[in-house]
Amino acid sequence: MPDGSSPRGRSRGRLVVVSNRVPKGDVPAGGLIYALDEALRGTGGSWIGADEPGGDTSGGLRDLGPDPTGAYQRFAFPLSHAEQEGYYLGYSNSVLWPLFHHRPDLVAVSEGDFDHYVAVNRRVARALRDRLEPDDMIWIHDYHFLMLAHELRQMGVENRIGLFLHIPFPGPTDAMALPQVAMLPAWLAAHDLLGLQTERDVIAALELLRHDPHTELLNNGMLSRQGRTFSVRRFPIGIDAEGFARTAEAGVLPRLTLPTRDSPLLLGVDRLDYSKGLVKRFDAFGTYLAEHRDPDVKPTYLQIAPVSRGDVVAYQDIREDLERTAGSINGAHSTLDWTPIRYVRSHVDRDRLAALYRRADVALVTPLADGMNLVAKEYVAAQDPDDPGVLILSHFAGAAEQMTEALLVNPYDEAGFAAAIDRALRMPAAERRARHAALREGVFRDDVGHWAETFLDRLAEAPASLPLRMRAG
Ligand code: GDG
DSSP states (O other): OOOSSSOOOSSOOOEEEEOSOOOSSSOOSSHHHHHHHHHHHHHOEEEEEEEEETOOTTSOOEEEEEOTTSSEEEEEEEEOHHHIIIIIIIIIIIIIHHHHTTOGGGOOOOTTHHHHHHHHHHHHHHHHHTTOOTTOEEEEESGGGTTHHHHHHHTTOOSEEEEEOOSOOOOHHHHTTSTTGGGHHHHHHTSSEEEESSHHHHHHHHHHHHTOTTEEEOTTSOEEETTEEEEEEEOOOOOOHHHHHHHHHHOOOOOOOOSSTTOOEEEEEOOBOGGGOHHHHHHHHHHHHHHTOOTTOOOEEEEEOOBOOTTSHHHHHHHHHHHHHHHHHHHHHOBTTBOSEEEEOSOOOHHHHHHHHHHOSEEEEOOSSBSOOHHHHHHHHHSOTTSOOEEEEETTBGGGGTOTTSEEEOTTOHHHHHHHHHHHHHOOHHHHHHHHHHHHHHHHHTOHHHHHHHHHHHHHHOOOOOOHHHHHO
């Protein structure tokens, strides 16, 4: 626990990661969890995440023991069943998630949810405070903990604190649908560094802060709020490209029943979420079939969409919409040997998934809003550079800011989207190779290790600012 008077050192110190999920057993290969594990192995420290709901919330953190390599400690904070409802399914996933994905119409504010959000953030803050060393750097992840840093500052914690938000940042008009919008600037300013996925998210955050009478933009590009300086920057997340490419090459392709061995395969891989634009994607594929398809070609579109957050109403609605849409398109086009849309709701093993990416002629990554979208990067990493597939990518995925050599589409423009599917399926090999080579270079260069390193380097450089306690006096 810092004593408040100790100067903030320039060294990196230990790392304390807070995220909704913490691996309880082995660390899964690839993905964000893998990246955070890598970062923690380098620095040592601890990782705190949510426990299974139903635990004793009067106690502190549950010790999960060290990670399998013994480099860092793992802890779980308890959640009651009521907090799982109010904090996780409620405020986090029925208020913040839709709002930050530009869907204020789906925001479902239930009485008491925010109180649970405050209670959980406060409890995590207390538990963290009791374990901190003066040089520890705290790295908070995502919208489940927007007010955690603010709580820590109120408790006198002066350690460096960074937040990385994995999802988009709302524009000022959408943000107004948040009942607690007036608190947002103070929450954000409690960090030394706020990391976002894209330039447009940075602009949206700065726009919100510009309207806050207490926040000032300084000449050096930093911001100042009530004596504390902080910065808002872009850190586009990447993947473990080398690892994913190896898995894709070695992975065993699941047995697929396609009309012929060489029939074109289009692939979509998304958590079942309204932000991923699945209904619009099914509709665009239906339009492609009706208006562009060469009668000799029988393409199959395989959509893998494991169910997530099934307890939230908006997620049940999308499931029904999708089943109806797939049913009517298949009804119109299927033949004895061909079902154009295959829709799989179960989780697929990573090895098999990687092999499917490699086999797919086209990837459809067309969210309506998405912080980054790792599937776009995984697809590129998985391709055979000599005979790569084509990535169709929505302008609304954060990845579109970097991956400009993909076929970029507007998922709301059904005719344009259908024409892009046709173009992708007909694209000459030379063009496929040229686009893929450029995309691949970026995916391998700006990988997940680079993302974690640049964020932590920036956080370590954050200048000391006046502690809250001194300002209050
Ligand atoms: C959030 C932001 C941001 C999916 N189905 C299966 C499976 N997956 C894997 C994919 C990919 C991951 O899940 C999904 O990552 P995304 O980036 O697409 O999306 P979110 O889960 O919404 O993640 C997002 C991300 O955070 C990181 O900052 O990019 O914008 O919303 O890795 O491969 N994996 C396996 N089986 C499946 O069935 N094995």
